[in-house]
Amino acid sequence: FDTIALPDTMVARMAIPLAVLAAMLALASAVSTPARPAGECINNDLFSGANSGAFPSQFQIISASGATTAPTYTKVTIAQEFEVSYYSTYKVVYNKRANETYVLVPCGLTAPAADNLPAGAKVFEVPLVSASVSDTSVVAFMNSLGVLTRVRNVTEYSVNSCMQSLGLYGCKRLDTSFSGLGADQLAATDSFWGFSKSAKNPKAIAVTAVADPGVLNRAEWIKFVATFYNKEDVANEMFAATSQNYNNIKAAVAAAAKADVTQRPLVAWLYYQPPNPDWGIYGREQIAIQFAAYMSEYALAAGGRMLDLAQLNATVVDGKNVTLEGKNIVFYNMETAGATLAAVLKDVDVAIDLTRYPNKRNADLTLQDFLTTFRLKAADVQNVNFLRGGALLRVDVGANPDGYTDWYEGAVAQPDLVLRDLASVITPAAVPANTAPRFVRNLLTQKPLVFEAQQCPLTNCQAEVKPICPLIFKNCAGRVVYATAAQRCAPDCTATQPGTNNGTGNLGTNAATSAVVAPAVVAAALLMAFLAMLLL
Numbered sequence: 001f002d003t004i005a006l007p008d009t010m011v012a013r014m015a016i017p018l019a020v021l022a023a024m025l026a027l028a029s030a031v032s033t034p035a036r037p038a039g040e041c042i043n044n045d046l047f048s049g050a051n052s053g054a055f056p057s058q059f060q061i062i063s064a065s066g067a068t069t070a071p072t073y074t075k076v077t078i079a080q081e082f083e084v085s086y087y088s089t090y091k092v093v094y095n096k097r098a099n100e101t102y103v104l105v106p107c108g109l110t111a112p113a114a115d116n117l118p119a120g121a122k123v124f125e126v127p128l129v130s131a132s133v134s135d136t137s138v139v140a141f142m143n144s145l146g147v148l149t150r151v152r153n154v155t156e157y158s159v160n161s162c163m164q165s166l167g168l169y170g171c172k173r174l175d176t177s178f179s180g181l182g183a184d185q186l187a188a189t190d191s192f193w194g195f196s197k198s199a200k201n202p203k204a205i206a207v208t209a210v211a212d213p214g215v216l217n218r219a220e221w222i223k224f225v226a227t228f229y230n231k232e233d234v235a236n237e238m239f240a241a242t243s244q245n246y247n248n249i250k251a252a253v254a255a256a257a258k259a260d261v262t263q264r265p266l267v268a269w270l271y272y273q274p275p276n277p278d279w280g281i282y283g284r285e286q287i288a289i290q291f292a293a294y295m296s297e298y299a300l301a302a303g304g305r306m307l308d309l310a311q312l313n314a315t316v317v318d319g320k321n322v323t324l325e326g327k328n329i330v331f332y333n334m335e336t337a338g339a340t341l342a343a344v345l346k347d348v349d350v351a352i353d354l355t356r357y358p359n360k361r362n363a364d365l366t367l368q369d370f371l372t373t374f375r376l377k378a379a380d381v382q383n384v385n386f387l388r389g390g391a392l393l394r395v396d397v398g399a400n401p402d403g404y405t406d407w408y409e410g411a412v413a414q415p416d417l418v419l420r421d422l423a424s425v426i427t428p429a430a431v432p433a434n435t436a437p438r439f440v441r442n443l444l445t446q447k448p449l450v451f452e453a454q455q456c457p458l459t460n461c462q463a464e465v466k467p468i469c470p471l472i473f474k475n476c477a478g479r480v481v482y483a484t485a486a487q488r489c490a491p492d493c494t495a496t497q498p499g500t501n502n503g504t505g506n507l508g509t510n511a512a513t514s515a516v517v518a519p520a521v522v523a524a525a526l527l528m529a530f531l532a533m534l535l536l
Helices: 008-031 136-145 161-167 183-188 215-219 222-227 232-256 277-283 293-301 309-315 334-344 367-373 415-426 511-534
Strands: 074-078 082-086 091-095 100-106 122-126 131-133 151-154 191-194 204-206 266-273 286-290 322-325 328-331 350-353 392-394 472-474 480-482
Touching: 082 222, 091 222, 122 204, 131 136, 136 151, 136 222, 136 232, 151 161, 215 232, 215 293, 215 415, 222 232, 232 293, 232 415, 266 293, 286 334, 293 415, 309 328, 328 334, 350 415
Parallel strands: 100 122, 131 151, 131 191, 191 204, 266 350, 350 392
Antiparallel strands: 074 082, 082 091, 091 100, 266 286, 286 328, 322 328, 472 480
């Protein structure tokens, strides 16, 4: 229009259509929602023929004890931090730590009335289609569940190569939950996954897996994520396999470890935080010996023993230079920290360094980098057991190019492989020789892996999102049936009953699909009207 001179009469005629078009575009932008794959929703007419609710028992969460559940109104407590309740047409997921409730309604069914729901509950139509993820542990769980293609925006800290490609490189779809969400991200995303609670965002979901104290507790959060994708059966199987492998390794360690616990290798978890003025008092430079519950559990399960926190509190903590903060012994005086730390760590046989070194690639880290960072001296190499014995470990086997590791991503979901890595050093007789590490490596003898965006096989910013089949459908005899392990999706009956099923499991148009299609239809109609007026 900028390069064509138009008659005044045509300009006058265009005034109203252009205004209508602008309003239409604004409306389309405001209601833009991710497209849901066909065949994903329960046909409401079919549901009226089902007599046991929308969630067959074999597709519900199974508790850690392996207890079976009834098909409806079942409350199952998972780990220590969340629980799930199944009702006839919806499920309720409660995050205890965040004190937040999510009501999940299968697409195609009607959401329950607000006055029938817990106060402040957030309602989601599931399975979710387009997520924004700021917590890296969620990435690992979604990857295990096979739903990573449903991530639209992602944190820059992710190690997964395809998530790097999505967030930082060609696609530039970073999650901006911390810096402020843009209107486009809000409109194009049906959920925001993060560690912290966000009461103001109705689409926000708090995932506090890394706060759950137990090693297997944290891994079991795959079941929490699975409820939002109707993938509970997959989560049950995956967690059962992870738990079984973890316990098998633990049993092998117990058989191979020294009977006298006091003679087992002494283990310490170490962390250095550089000064960060933006964090206020929490950003002070510090060195810490950490005693988180899951760290102690790993050390003991691998055949080691931890430093005595109570003894350190009594002999080292002075309330100023060295403090006790939660379960961490924290050194703030960098001038005296080295000498005190060397004395404390003198008898430690295995040390695990959790530090991120922002100015150096993980593959280039040396023993000297560790000594300098923790204010230790060359002489300490011969005086400290783990330095003399070469048992200085890092949790950076997998990392992205910026040095962010897989420790808070894949390691959360795969504690069995973490235990195997630790046992290979602490109790090597329990692990097959020459087992390649997955999360934990020896700084002095093993090199890390770097996962990069170029390793992602995807060639565009959004891979195909395949439908997650509904749990109620018609079989080829026309009967309403529940999904089973053998028949997870509706059968393709086109060969024998033309028109019964389109082969994708789609049982007909539903409310959710209509909601996606409607804006496009309206937009097309308005555009046709606009073009017609131009030709008058």
